[in-house]
Amino acid sequence: MSHDAHGDVTVDVLELADELAGAGGTASEEAAEYAMRLGDDALVLAQRLGAWISRAPEIEEDVALANIALDLIGHARSLLHYAGTASGRSEDDLAYFRDEPEFRSAWLFEQPNGDFGHTIARQLVAAVYLFELYGRLTASADPTLAAIAAKAVKEVDYHRDHAVQWVLRLAGGTEESRRRMIVALADIWPYVDELFRDDELHDALGEAAVRPSTLREPFDAAIAAVFAEAGLDEPRTSIARGGGRRGIHTEHLGPMLAEMQVLARAHPGASW
Amino acid sequence: MRERPRAAAADGRDAASTRAWEVAATVTDPEIPVLTIEDLGVLRSAEADGDRAHVTITPTYSGCPAMDAIRDDVVLALTAAGYTRVDVDLVLSPAWTTDWMTETGKEKLRRYGIQAPTGRAAHRDGPVRVQLAVKCPRCDSLDTRELARFGSTSCKALYECRSCLEPFDYFKVI
Numbered sequence: 001m002s003h004d005a006h007g008d009v010t011v012d013v014l015e016l017a018d019e020l021a022g023a024g025g026t027a028s029e030e031a032a033e034y035a036m037r038l039g040d041d042a043l044v045l046a047q048r049l050g051a052w053i054s055r056a057p058e059i060e061e062d063v064a065l066a067n068i069a070l071d072l073i074g075h076a077r078s079l080l081h082y083a084g085t086a087s088g089r090s091e092d093d094l095a096y097f098r099d100e101p102e103f104r105s106a107w108l109f110e111q112p113n114g115d116f117g118h119t120i121a122r123q124l125v126a127a128v129y130l131f132e133l134y135g136r137l138t139a140s141a142d143p144t145l146a147a148i149a150a151k152a153v154k155e156v157d158y159h160r161d162h163a164v165q166w167v168l169r170l171a172g173g174t175e176e177s178r179r180r181m182i183v184a185l186a187d188i189w190p191y192v193d194e195l196f197r198d199d200e201l202h203d204a205l206g207e208a209a210v211r212p213s214t215l216r217e218p219f220d221a222a223i224a225a226v227f228a229e230a231g232l233d234e235p236r237t238s239i240a241r242g243g244g245r246r247g248i249h250t251e252h253l254g255p256m257l258a259e260m261q262v263l264a265r266a267h268p269g270a271s272w
Numbered sequence: 273m274r275e276r277p278r279a280a281a282a283d284g285r286d287a288a289s290t291r292a293w294e295v296a297a298t299v300t301d302p303e304i305p306v307l308t309i310e311d312l313g314v315l316r317s318a319e320a321d322g323d324r325a326h327v328t329i330t331p332t333y334s335g336c337p338a339m340d341a342i343r344d345d346v347v348l349a350l351t352a353a354g355y356t357r358v359d360v361d362l363v364l365s366p367a368w369t370t371d372w373m374t375e376t377g378k379e380k381l382r383r384y385g386i387q388a389p390t391g392r393a394a395h396r397d398g399p400v401r402v403q404l405a406v407k408c409p410r411c412d413s414l415d416t417r418e419l420a421r422f423g424s425t426s427c428k429a430l431y432e433c434r435s436c437l438e439p440f441d442y443f444k445v446i
Contacts, residue, residue: 060419060420060422063420063422066422067422070333070336070426071335073334074331074334075334077335078364147363147364147367150367151331151365152334154367154369158422158444162422
């Protein structure tokens with residue numbers, strides 16, 4: 001027995017998500033597909049937000065967006081780890097070694113950062129939606145999904161608050177900030193609808209999943225309250241076709257994935 | 273579901289498990305080294321059987337990078353104490369809350385210059401988020417303001433004191 005704690009002792013490389021007791025189960029094929037959708041939403045949004053680091057309007061915002069991205073990466077790890085149990089793949093396999101058509105994220109999350117107003121508009125929609133989603137998913141019949149959601153909802157609550165504060169500030173700020181907030185919301189709004197579309201996967205999962213259409217009403221109510229306080233009207237825009245859940249994406253996802261995946265693909269299996 | 277990890281250890285079946293708890297409880301948070309994982313409420317259970325130990329910890333935030341280090345350190349501490357087989361599980365449920373932070377831990381935090389969580393986490397279906405005044409850990413003034421909700425780590429917000437004019441970290445309620 002060595003008294004030097006770092007002497008004889010070897011600690012295996014830690015696979016954090018492997019140890020998640022809450023995620024101890026093996027996902028059914030349907031649950032894996034569902035977890036992949038949620039995990040991809042979180043991963044893609046985290047990557048987008050990470051691009052603000054060193055670019056945000058103030059240093060506190062660099063830190064805030066990075067913190068939010070970090071929470072989302074945590075959610076993505078848990079969800080993709082669980083998704084991977086159905087096919088023997090790790091969360092890294094799923095994040096770095098799937099191509100664009102295999103991603104299941106909705107179009108909203110892959111939209112470019114645009115100016116800060118666009119990022120905040122996307123954050124408002126994402127955080128309000130995720131808060132409603134995870135709040136309901138805590139009652140999932142699938143204990144792993146319920147555990148991940150119970151953890152995530154508390155964090156997403158802070159993300160929602162952050163986005164709402166910024167919407168109020170930008171909408172009530174200068175003429176220019178208000179103008180940009182309105183433009184950004186109009187640009188983001190076509191991608192809202194896709195988040196609430198049901199498909200056969202939700203039929204198959206039953207009580208294990210949250211039926212997206214049932215989230216529309218609380219989402220609209222929460223957004224209406226923010227818009228009322230900010231003196232904004234809900235944008236009247238067309239609705240984007242969508243298709244992310246089936247692997248059909250906008251032209252924005254590919255370049256983002258290329259940047260996210262290049263290092264892992266150049267040095268497969270490397271650790272650093 | 274154990275609301276009070278320390279009590280769980282004290283009530284525990286045997287002295288061996290209590291000893292494993294005490295060893296694991298010496299591990300500190302790599303980012304806030306004055307706090308042990310027991311102070312934080314991150315240590316949820318410890319069981320021992322001969323030279324085997326089984327410890328359960330819970331992550332503070334989903335993406336918190338300290339968890340890898342904490343898990344390493346728990347293994348190292350127990351191995352150094354003579355356990356040859358150490359398992360550490362991470363549990364997500366029930367989700368960690370700052371309500372599990374011990375009073376000792378909160379006092380240590382304040383002395384370290386980080387204001388401890390003020391009040392308790394909201395009931396999940398509670399209607400309003402009440403913003404309680406956050407006291408300056410240096411001069412105890414309540415005349416403070418939030419500079420940034422997201423501070424140097426996920427768990428902290430950045431405040432400034434309008435009395436002594438010093439900035440300080442606040443450990444957010446979650």
